[in-house]
Amino acid sequence: MSKTKEELAPHIDEIKKALKEEVKPHEIETELETFVNTYGISLPEAKRAVIKKFGGDPRVLSPKRTYTVNDLRTGLFRVDIQGRVLTLSKRTYERDGQERVLFSGILADETGKIEFTAWDDYGLEEGKAYRFSNSYTKQWRGRTQLNLGNNTTVTSLSDDALPPVEEIQQDALMNIDRLIQMGGAPGVKVEGFIVGIRNGSGLVFRCPECNRVLQKKSCMIHGNVEGKPDLRIKGIVDDGYGALYLIAGREVTESVLDHDLDQCLKIASERMDPSSIQDMLEERLMSRYVSVSGNVFTDDYGTTMLVNALNHESRDVKDEANEMLEAVEG
Ligand SMILES: [Zn+2]
Secondary structure, X not given: OOOOHHHHXXXXXXXXXXXXXXXXXXXXXXXXXXXXXXXXXXXXHHHHHHHHHOOOOHHHHOOOEEEOHHHOOOOOOOEEEEEEEEEXXXXXXXXXXXXXXXXXXXXXXXXXXXEEEEOOOOOOOOOOEEEEEEEEEEEEOOEEEEEEOOOOEEEEOOHHHOOOHHHHOOOEEOOHHHHHHHOOEEEEEEEEEEEEEOOOOEEEEEOOOOOOEOEOOEEOOOEEOOOEEEEEEEEEEEOOOOEEEEEEOHHHHHHHHOOOHHHHHHHHHHOOOXXXXXXXHHHHHOOOEEEEEEXXXXXXXXXXXXXXXXXXXXXXXXXXXXXXXXXXXX
């Protein structure tokens, strides 16, 4: 595994370029040789270590690569990515007595969507396709976010570089482990089994003042009030990669139940049991394979999707097996 001087020579040049301070080549050579030949550290690792040792930034060595949205995680530098700007909004803020602009929006490619922030006016337009070079990711409010900073360059792409807006706008299917890792994402879809319907699902009554769900006809802030009826689902979906909390409002709940709020109130009063609606939801959802779409965020309780749509999906194991066989047999 030992490397000769000749083998190390080109790397010494590369390291020298990565250093801001002037360091003599033979000093770099001695260090690199020690790391590689004495300590048996792999060459790429050793190069990074030498650069660090001389006060440089080893990140400059990492090869630039083109990412897709689905590849992104917090803490990446030199990110090159192509995407379509789906939404864009502008804010002004003040720093050092100067008014500055900040743009934020959603960037999408075939694999997903991510929020981005641009700390400069790059002339971005909604609906257009771009390549961002040298952008970086960081965490913002629990989610991975793409940032366009001082070193980022933005290139306009031809419109056919990416799928059209209508197509790319659709919620991208994502695995739950990735969503948890990213801390959530706007407009995504997950497919999995409903493994839990939590208490407080079904028919609930909300405080007319603050909209909190009443417990025993009482609001924790406003005491005894005349509650407004509402429907919701609090559930858990598991896709085999992870589990995600779900919260769905009245519209989705009505469609799952195939009953509207008035009908639910009637059923509950006939059975003299408000929890009968939760029972109905359990019957219709527990252990069922579904697709859910919506916005995913992370808070103290975990990673949660605010569900815009919930659909039963057929998942016939026999069909899947056949499909696989067909694929294998070509
Ligand atoms: Zn209240």
